[in-house]
Amino acid sequence: MATTTENIAITPEATEPERDYTYVEDVGNIPRDIYKYVKSDPLGDLPRYSLHIVAQHFLTFLTFLILASTGLTLHFADLWWAPYVMSLFGGPDLARLIHRFAAALMVLASVYHVITLIAGTVQKIMKKQFNISRTQIPILKDIQDITHDIRYFLGKEPYRPKMNKFMYKQKLHYFAIIWGTFVLITAGTTLLYPEMMATIWPNPQFAQDLARLMHADEAIMAITVIVFWHWSNVHLVPGRFPLQWSFITGKITREHQLEEHFMEYLHNLEEIPEEKEYMKKLLKDKGFETK
Amino acid sequence: MGNKPLLKGRKIMNQLTIRCFKEDIILELPKILITAILCIAAFFTFTLSGSEADAADKENCLMCHKYKQIGRIDEQGRKRSYYVNENIYGNTTHRNVPCRDCHSYIDKLPHDEVTEEVNCANECHVKPPFAKENFSHKNIIKVYNESVHGVHKDDSEELKQAKPYCKYCHLNPIYTRVDEKRIAFEQTLSRCLNCHERKGVTQAYKHITHRLRNKTSRSPQEVVQLCSKNCHANMPLMESLKVSPESLESVETYNESIHGKAVALGSQKAADCISCHASSSIHDVYKKDHKLSTVNDANRINTCNQCHENVNERFVQIDVHSGLGREEKPLLYFVNLGLQVVFYASVLGLVGLMLLETKGRKKDGILWQIKKGTSWRGRSKRK
Amino acid sequence: MAGEPKRLEHPKSVYVIGFIFKIITLTVLIGVVYQVTLSPHGPAVLVPIQKKMEESQRSAILDEVRRQEEYEKHRHFHNVVEYPELPENLRPVCYICHSDYPHSKSKKVRAMLNMHTQFFVCETCHIEEKKDATVAYKWYNPYDGNPEGPFFGTSYDPDTGNLVEVEDLFSKIAPYFEFADGKSETALKISDAPLAQDYMKVRDKLTPEQRDNVKKKFHVNIKPKGHECDKCHSKKGILDFKKLAFSPNRAIDLEQLNIKGMVTKYEKFYIPNLFSD
Numbered sequence: 001m002a003t004t005t006e007n008i009a010i011t012p013e014a015t016e017p018e019r020d021y022t023y024v025e026d027v028g029n030i031p032r033d034i035y036k037y038v039k040s041d042p043l044g045d046l047p048r049y050s051l052h053i054v055a056q057h058f059l060t061f062l063t064f065l066i067l068a069s070t071g072l073t074l075h076f077a078d079l080w081w082a083p084y085v086m087s088l089f090g091g092p093d094l095a096r097l098i099h100r101f102a103a104a105l106m107v108l109a110s111v112y113h114v115i116t117l118i119a120g121t122v123q124k125i126m127k128k129q130f131n132i133s134r135t136q137i138p139i140l141k142d143i144q145d146i147t148h149d150i151r152y153f154l155g156k157e158p159y160r161p162k163m164n165k166f167m168y169k170q171k172l173h174y175f176a177i178i179w180g181t182f183v184l185i186t187a188g189t190t191l192l193y194p195e196m197m198a199t200i201w202p203n204p205q206f207a208q209d210l211a212r213l214m215h216a217d218e219a220i221m222a223i224t225v226i227v228f229w230h231w232s233n234v235h236l237v238p239g240r241f242p243l244q245w246s247f248i249t250g251k252i253t254r255e256h257q258l259e260e261h262f263m264e265y266l267h268n269l270e271e272i273p274e275e276k277e278y279m280k281k282l283l284k285d286k287g288f289e290t291k
Numbered sequence: 292m293g294n295k296p297l298l299k300g301r302k303i304m305n306q307l308t309i310r311c312f313k314e315d316i317i318l319e320l321p322k323i324l325i326t327a328i329l330c331i332a333a334f335f336t337f338t339l340s341g342s343e344a345d346a347a348d349k350e351n352c353l354m355c356h357k358y359k360q361i362g363r364i365d366e367q368g369r370k371r372s373y374y375v376n377e378n379i380y381g382n383t384t385h386r387n388v389p390c391r392d393c394h395s396y397i398d399k400l401p402h403d404e405v406t407e408e409v410n411c412a413n414e415c416h417v418k419p420p421f422a423k424e425n426f427s428h429k430n431i432i433k434v435y436n437e438s439v440h441g442v443h444k445d446d447s448e449e450l451k452q453a454k455p456y457c458k459y460c461h462l463n464p465i466y467t468r469v470d471e472k473r474i475a476f477e478q479t480l481s482r483c484l485n486c487h488e489r490k491g492v493t494q495a496y497k498h499i500t501h502r503l504r505n506k507t508s509r510s511p512q513e514v515v516q517l518c519s520k521n522c523h524a525n526m527p528l529m530e531s532l533k534v535s536p537e538s539l540e541s542v543e544t545y546n547e548s549i550h551g552k553a554v555a556l557g558s559q560k561a562a563d564c565i566s567c568h569a570s571s572s573i574h575d576v577y578k579k580d581h582k583l584s585t586v587n588d589a590n591r592i593n594t595c596n597q598c599h600e601n602v603n604e605r606f607v608q609i610d611v612h613s614g615l616g617r618e619e620k621p622l623l624y625f626v627n628l629g630l631q632v633v634f635y636a637s638v639l640g641l642v643g644l645m646l647l648e649t650k651g652r653k654k655d656g657i658l659w660q661i662k663k664g665t666s667w668r669g670r671s672k673r674k
Numbered sequence: 675m676a677g678e679p680k681r682l683e684h685p686k687s688v689y690v691i692g693f694i695f696k697i698i699t700l701t702v703l704i705g706v707v708y709q710v711t712l713s714p715h716g717p718a719v720l721v722p723i724q725k726k727m728e729e730s731q732r733s734a735i736l737d738e739v740r741r742q743e744e745y746e747k748h749r750h751f752h753n754v755v756e757y758p759e760l761p762e763n764l765r766p767v768c769y770i771c772h773s774d775y776p777h778s779k780s781k782k783v784r785a786m787l788n789m790h791t792q793f794f795v796c797e798t799c800h801i802e803e804k805k806d807a808t809v810a811y812k813w814y815n816p817y818d819g820n821p822e823g824p825f826f827g828t829s830y831d832p833d834t835g836n837l838v839e840v841e842d843l844f845s846k847i848a849p850y851f852e853f854a855d856g857k858s859e860t861a862l863k864i865s866d867a868p869l870a871q872d873y874m875k876v877r878d879k880l881t882p883e884q885r886d887n888v889k890k891k892f893h894v895n896i897k898p899k900g901h902e903c904d905k906c907h908s909k910k911g912i913l914d915f916k917k918l919a920f921s922p923n924r925a926i927d928l929e930q931l932n933i934k935g936m937v938t939k940y941e942k943f944y945i946p947n948l949f950s951d
Contacts, residue, residue, distance in 0.1 A: 042684045077552035079713065092558040150644075153651025169644075191549070195599055198606040208609040209623050212549075217630045221638065227702040229641045235695050237649045242684060242692025357837055358827065359757070361789035364775045369742050373785055375752045377836040383753065401782060409751075458748050465753065521744070 019159065022262070024269055027280050031288055032159040035258035038282065044251025046268050046275070048165075052116040054250045059109035061247075066102040068223050070095045075216050103188055110181055134165045134267065138175075142168040162262040173230060180222045187215035350400075352390045353377055383463045384498070388415045411457045428457070435574040439581075450532050453522075460517055464508070466497040476500070506597075507573060511554045511563035515545070518564045537612065544612035560598075567594055567611070757843055764816035767863040767870045768796045771889070787900075792826060795848045797861050799900030807851040807859075811913055814848035814862060821845045829921035847918060861895075907931045 021029040049057075073085040074092065089095035124130040133139060146168050148161040166174070190197040190211035201207030234244050246252050257265045269276050353375060355361060362372040380386060391397055392415035396407040412429040419426050435441055442451050468476050483492045501508050509517070523529065524542040545551040545564070553561035568576050570585055577584035585594045591607040599606070617624045709716040712724065747754050762769075768776075776796070777787040790799070795814065803809060815821035824840045831838050849861040863870065873888060880888065906913045907928060915925035 074549075074552050074556065076713075076715065077555040078546060079715075083556060086556045092553045092556040093560050095556075096553070150647065153647050155651070172641075194609060195601045195603065195606045198609060199603060204605045205608045205610050206622065209613050209620065210626065212613070213615075213623065213627055213630065217627075217634060221634050223702065224634075224638050224706065225641060227699050228638065229645055231695055231699060232645050233648075235692060236699065237645065242689045243695075355786060355789070358789040358792060359843075360774055360792035361785050362775055363778055363784050363788055364773065370746060370775065372746070372750060372754065374755075376755050378834075378839055379753050379755065381834065381836070401786075404781060458751050461751075462748065463751055463753050 022162070022266070024266060024279075027269065027276055028283050029288065030279065030283065032162075032262075034282070034288075035255045037286055038254045038258060039278075040253045040255035042253060043245045044249045045254040046252050046257050046265070046272070047250065048246055048252040048257075049250040050116075050120075051250065052112070054247065056109050056113045056116070057247050059112070060106060063102040063106040063109065064222075064226070067099060067106065068219065070099040070102070071216075071219055072223065074099075075219075100192065103185075103192075106181075107185060110185075133263070136166050136171055136174045138168075138171050142171060160259060163260055163264075165261055165264040165267070167260055169233060173225075176222075176225060180218055183214055183218045184222070187211040187218070191215060349389055350391060355401075379465065380463070382466050382494070384466070385463055386494075387417055392416055409458075431572065431574055432457075434572050438574055438576045439578050440574075440576060447532075453528060453532055455522065466494055466501065468497055468500070505559075506571065507563075507565050510559060511561060511566075512557065514563040514565050515551070515554055518542075540614055541612050544614045548611060548613065550611070562598060566597065760816060760844055764864060766795050766797075767867055767892070770870060770874065772796070793847055795846050795862055797849050797896070798847055800896045800898075801849050801861055802895045802897055804851055807853045809849045809861070809912075810852050810858070811847050811849055811918065813845045813918065814860075815842065815845040816864065817844065823919050825919060827924075828919050829924050847913065903931070 020032050022032070023029050069085065070089055073082050073089075074095065076082050086092055086095060089098055121130065121135075133141070141164070145161040145163050148157060149168075151157045152160050187210075190201070190207060194208060197207065197211075198204035234240060235242070244253075244256070252261070254265075257268065269279065356373055356375045357377050359374050359376075361374050362370065365371050385393075393409045393411075393413060394405075395410075395413060396405070412427060412432045414425040414427040414429075417426045418424070440454055442454050446454070480493065480496050483496060507514055519542045523538075526539070529539050546555065550562040554563055565573055567586055568584075575583065575585075577587075579586050581587065582589065584590065588607075592602050592604070595602045595607055614620070615624055615627055711720040712718065714721075774791050775788045776791065777784040780787070798811065801809065813821045813823065813825060821842060823842060823845065824838060825845050826840050826843055827837050829838050830836065851859045851861055853859070869892075873892075877885065901912070905911060907930075909929050911929065915928050916922065920928065
């Protein structure tokens with residue numbers, strides 16, 4: 001490991017209080033690049049997701065893998081690899097049952113999510129703990145964060161923006177999933193119950209054609225986005241490889257929390273006394289103590 | 292009895308080769324009732340027991356035709372094989388039909404060069420059980436001749452030439468045992484054998500169970516292959532016959548449909564061409580506007596009802612052979628175009644953002660990242 | 675030390691998962707590239723190039739042959755069986771030019787004559803005998819120096835009366851010269867004979883006349899007209915069927931050419947003139 005003293009980004013001359021330090025009562029001035037020095041357990045240090053969310057994520061991603069592999073194989077039935085993959089699922093007649101079972105499970109997970117979402121929000125409002133900036137709801141700050149972050153990656157900003165519990169990427173992805181799930185469930189229902197849905201849609205022929213188109217296109221888009229964006233961002237990019245444990249442990253590493261969700265870390269400091277103690281000690285050890 | 296398994300390294304060309312899986316995997320409960328009825332039917336139906344090629348070969352045609360290499364290259368340079376494999380022939384539906392019932396033009400031996408075609412509407416000297424008349428295919432040929440594939444007076448000369456005849460689709464069918472998952476083949480047959488000789492009853496049993504499988508004895512894959520390969524998917528041929536634009540792209544649109552895709556992957560349940568375009572007499576395919584056509588607006592509810600439940604007026608409006616043509620379905624065409632744009636834009640945008648971030652973060656080389664999995668902590672490239 | 679970053683201390687097994695993620699990502703990436711370039715579902719950027727390459731490799735003759743084979747399958751109707759074929763280099767030299775159906779002139783019997791190619795090599799019938807040697811006949815198999823059969827068409831199945839189905843379809847009766855001094859030499863040349871290989875090599879360089887001359891030379895020891903039927907199909911024929919592993923009843927049928935049954939059934943059967951036109 002590198003020694004801790006090398007490459008400290010902050011030099012006294014460049015100090016700009018608002019940008020470089022954040023003052024927290026009882027702790028002191030926390031430098032913005034403190035994440036380079038913190039002790040960080042890969043399995044996670046700070047709470048992030050409740051057990052419900054972890055369960056929902058598991059349900060969603062496992063069913064998604066099944067849905068994608070059965071559905072995609074059927075969609076690309078004329079390509080050379082399709083029969084081999086299909087044989088893994090025991091032929092199309094069995095694969096369609098698997099697909100439907102997985103779909104039902106995924107709908108269940110979505111319903112479960114909506115229930116916990118509503119219940120949790122109501123609970124927070126009752127306790128007067130509701131804070132819009134800690135939710136998935138997009139706010140103006142997210143747009144500022146995007147531009148700030150792009151500037152950082154281009155090397156025009158010294159630090160990453162101070163982001164909330166859910167940063168812009170997560171909000172984008174969350175709404176993509178909501179839209180995708182809605183389209184896939186609607187189109188999928190139309191495909192699964194064509195007789196019933198034909199009586200509901202104003203123009204059964206167009207509705208069916210559209211459903212065939214949307215179900216496949218939306219699914220392919222979901223797969224591409226999940227593989228090239230979600231997985232890559234979460235597990236594969238430098239600093240994240242080989243795995244972020246959050247989806248299993250529900251915890252986030254201190255380092256990651258500080259870097260990408262700084263505002264949430266401040267919230268953690270308020271909530272968790274031990275964390276406060278730790279940060280205080282760290283600042284003292286590293287000589288970041290302010291006079 | 293020529294019941295031996297075929298030898299290694301030989302392939303009977305009876306069935307068209309296509310990619311598909313064995314049979315459908317889903318177990319169906321053994322249809323005990325059906326098989327019991329079958330067994331009884333087999334008892335009473337088949338009393339004929341001669342099953343070798345010999346029975347059909349009173350004139351000893353096989354004396355010459357049983358030799359593998361009998362044949363020649365004809366004047367047009369085409370290979371003509373005159374070989375009839377007696378062991379295979381003894382296992383086909385025609386095993387009891389004397390050669391000259393079909394090849395009626397042969398009246399001396401050695402016979403002259405054959406110029407005539409076999410007429411399948413001939414009566415053969417085989418009297419089926421429960422029948423007063425000799426067997427003949429003429430009933431089905433009558434149905435066929437009235438169908439769209441039969442030759443009609445007002446057809447163009449080209450069309451008459453191109454229309455298929457019996458042998459175009461049919462090869463001498465070999466008895467195969469029914470899928471043992473659906474019907475307990477061995478058990479049921481063993482009960483028949485309590486009273487009957489193995490020789491006849493095995494094939495009689497196969498004869499009946501063969502037709503109990505599905506609407507057609509051929510698999511959906513075979514049906515699709517049969518209709519498309521040399522005919523409906525042959526674009527130059529179809530264009531020269533001036534078929535409607537709908538029918539011109541019918542194979543393509545079928546393959547794009549859920550029926551087509553499932554069949555392409557080996558489904559035994561999804562609809563093939565015959566499922567929708569013919570009734571149980573299989574050969575009565577008509578144009579859509581013909582009142583007897585199974586896909587005629589008036590009959591479509593019944594046709595879809597074969598597989599789908601609760602079929603209603605609105606359901607049958609759904610396009611089965613659905614193309615994405617700009618002329619036929621402009622709205623759908625532009626929706627599709629829009630979706631494509633959205634797809635490429637969003638994927639490229641998101642991936643671009645990720646790559647930018649990766650680039651911004653990555654201070655070490657790829658190798659280091661793979662080995663150690665880090666890092667963006669601002670250290671310079673490793674030495 | 676308190677401030678030491680510990681990010682790298684993942685359990686080792688997790689790297690496997692990480693790599694699986696990478697592999698799946700790579701697979702999907704390949705899929706996307708395929709979708710864009712060659713797949714019929716996408717923009718198919720490379721398909722015109724692929725088509726062009728296929729077009730340049732297409733052969734009208736090959737297409738026609740395939741079409742004819744398909745047609746023949748349906749014309750034949752009685753279940754065409756595909757048999758394994760000998761590789762080019764193991765076939766008798768005659769197969770460079772002639773096929774399994776070499777006879778075409780005599781309308782009445784050409785198919786019957788061709789039938790015999792299952793049983794013999796060409797030389798068995800068309801051999802020019804040598805003065806100093808007698809000809810003996812033995813089964814010859816390119817894969818097996820001493821084939822033991824059972825050979826195709828040598829016995830009947832007692833149950834059905836059909837010819838017994840056999841594995842060995844490559845063995846054929848071939849002539850051997852036996853000299854007075856006891857030496858024996860095969861009268862057969864297979865395609866890897868030096869002369870044949872040499873011919874295949876230089877064939878394109880020869881003019882049509884030269885090619886004709888060479889071909890004439892190949893036929894020096896070959897009679898244009900083969901043996902008459904009764905040379906073999908009689909009790910004192912040159913082939914000893916029993917010795918050649920034919921079953922006794924099969925040997926009798928071959929010696930008598932099954933005439934008995936046929937004459938009684940057909941009034942117009944005219945075997946004496948069968949081969950005279």
